[in-house]
Amino acid sequence: MIKLVALDTDGTLLNSQNKILDSTKQVVKKALEQGVKIVLCSGRPFAGLEPYMKELGITSTEQYVVTLNGAITRNAQGKVLTQDLISNKNYKKLTEFAR
Structure with missing residues (x-):
């Protein structure tokens, strides 16, 4: 029994026009009706x-989203569940090191 499906957004869930195919919407709807957790994963912020969560019906506190390349996990209502960010100081050090 499938309990969770994690979907990358850009180039996977979304087509080249940043749209979700109707066939994909139907499959996601069916999965949600069966109690499957659908988790959108992206480098994008919440x-x-x-808009895509609403379009797919991913709106309850029991559905989740992984944003900023895994740095923040939230429920579909926006509540932060996990957060793993680096400080601005360390970001600047890493940027300088990379240059």
């Missing part, structure tokens, strides 16, 4: 995924 706000960049909200």
